[in-house]
Amino acid sequence: xxxxxxxxxxxxxxxxxxxxxxxxxxxxxxxxxxxxxxxxxxxxxxxxxxxxxxxxxxxxxxxxxxxxxxxxxxxxxxxxxxxxxxxxxxxxxxxxxxxxxxxxxxxxxxxxxxxxxxxxxxxxxxxxxxxxxxxxxxxxxxxxxxxxxxxxxxxxxxxxxxxxxxxxxxxxxxxxxxxxxxxxxxxxxxxxxxxxxxxxxxxxxxxxxxxxxxxxxxxxxxxxxxxxxxxxxxxxxxxxxxxxxxxxxxxxxxxxxxxxxxxxxxxxxxxxxxxxxxxxxxxxxxxxxxxxxxxxxxxxxxxxxxxxxxxxxxxxxxxxxxxxxxxxxxxxxxxxxxxxxxxxxxxxxxxxxxxxxxxxxxxxxxxxxxxxxxxxxxxxxxxxxxxxxxxxxxxxxxxxxxxxxxxxxxxxxxx
Ligand code: GLU
Numbered sequence: 001x002x003x004x005x006x007x008x009x010x011x012x013x014x015x016x017x018x019x020x021x022x023x024x025x026x027x028x029x030x031x032x033x034x035x036x037x038x039x040x041x042x043x044x045x046x047x048x049x050x051x052x053x054x055x056x057x058x059x060x061x062x063x064x065x066x067x068x069x070x071x072x073x074x075x076x077x078x079x080x081x082x083x084x085x086x087x088x089x090x091x092x093x094x095x096x097x098x099x100x101x102x103x104x105x106x107x108x109x110x111x112x113x114x115x116x117x118x119x120x121x122x123x124x125x126x127x128x129x130x131x132x133x134x135x136x137x138x139x140x141x142x143x144x145x146x147x148x149x150x151x152x153x154x155x156x157x158x159x160x161x162x163x164x165x166x167x168x169x170x171x172x173x174x175x176x177x178x179x180x181x182x183x184x185x186x187x188x189x190x191x192x193x194x195x196x197x198x199x200x201x202x203x204x205x206x207x208x209x210x211x212x213x214x215x216x217x218x219x220x221x222x223x224x225x226x227x228x229x230x231x232x233x234x235x236x237x238x239x240x241x242x243x244x245x246x247x248x249x250x251x252x253x254x255x256x257x258x259x260x261x262x263x264x265x266x267x268x269x270x271x272x273x274x275x276x277x278x279x280x281x282x283x284x285x286x287x288x289x290x291x292x293x294x295x296x297x298x299x300x301x302x303x304x305x306x307x308x309x310x311x312x313x314x315x316x317x318x319x320x321x322x323x324x325x326x327x328x329x330x331x332x333x334x335x336x337x338x339x340x341x342x343x344x345x346x347x348x349x350x351x352x353x354x355x356x357x358x359x360x361x362x363x364x365x366x367x368x369x370x371x372x373x374x375x376x377x378x379x380x381x382x383x384x385x386x387x388x389x390x391x392x393x394x395x396x397x398x399x400x401x402x403x404x405x406x407x408x409x410x411x412x413x414x415x
Pocket of ligand 1: 069070071072141142143144145146173174317342343345346347349
């Protein structure tokens, strides 16, 4: 089977929404494509003295509701169409959470796992040297995504500040605490996801204290998803995985110990007293809650009929294809769609920007309460819309978000 193009998936989802909303065809036409995109070539001096040229992108999808916002991904399989899809999803995500922001995404084709810290720093700075005219605290604000982290954000903020001739903390979010980062940003994606899962569980009568959980991916989102499952709700984590494979334990895993093992060995695989399990089999486990927290297109028409979880909580962006969506809906699986479920990250990023502008920083309790409120309101707006239009949760999330972006475009006189 040909590899699915994430941007075609994003466009198909929008087309479905346009039908449901009977969207004006001019609005639909504008929303189907990115507003602007930049392609850059980044020559980097490698540690062995050679110069390697990396390809980078920044896509600004739509800024009708405010400056664009979205992470930067460093990944060997990055493509412009992946970045376009992710930028579109950021647009819907910010609108759904009612943040005064549009959507964007960036990416560099590279393999950070095979690069030294020095090479990564030079690449991060070179990216900013190439895109700085295009971004800014009131224009477009990047953040971390797959394989980028707070240290990379710090280098990028520093580079932008040097060019601007003054500190510009608000140009990037997901920074370390010492340079304008926000408390609560580290676990925000997973925490926001759990506030949504809590509401879904109430809706379908699942007792979280007795629930079993499987998590695909053990990066920032996946690890914190496992950690919070246990610490916030007392769930049992029966399986987790990463790119190298997965582990299963009927008795339940200790997320901290697994993280330490991964830090030492480079993978969750071979964690003591567990059985090996493939990423594919993990998705089909008989669990209450399945959390895809890695990459796009992992739940497809092929494996969707075998999904036994009661709740699929999408912490990854775009893990489920449109065909799979139909199958899960028919089978009564409760899907918390990606740009609702994983919106905690950008929500606390928005809080970080506000604190940077304000020059006054909130404590953790305040961040958690504000995040909970935002996620809970967004979830209920999606649930109510799904009942009103008799559509699945993803279609309902699209309906809420697209309506808001369309309204902003109309008020501004774009259409
Ligand atoms: N990369 C994250 C996402 O996909 C966070 C974006 C942000 O904080 O701007 O939502």
